Amino acid sequence: MDDCIFCRIAGGEIPSAKVYEGKRAVAFLDAAPMSKGHLLVVPRAHWKDLAAVPGSGATEEERAAYAEVCDVVRAAARAAVEVFGGGANVLQCTGEEAGQTVGHLHFHVIPRPKGGKVPPEFVSGAYRYADDADRAATAAALRAAIAKAL
């Protein structure tokens, strides 16, 4: 897509600090990092977000592209731990409501050096279900939707 900044970065039209260039995926430093070494991992193919990635109907090429993206995310997390010590957050935003600002699937790999604080949005217990029925109904809705999406 000509107007997509990540397609243009992946294609080399826009310069970036690339740390991985594969057949189907690239990784580069985020231009607005949350921490030192904050990376973005993107497929070369244009998928709007994670919900747009095909499931059981995917072609071999689509499966290979998604597999390469996931493998680079794994390697980038390991690299963050090795280079900076501490840990890493992997963040994927699907949709504007989730904070997605570029409409091309990307995974953030955010190094969290030793001694840093866990960001408040990642602290458990930020949401409480109204009651057990609400919790069960939520689980049932997601169970059905996941079965459909596979």
Ligand SMILES: [Zn+2]
């Ligand atoms: Zn794109």
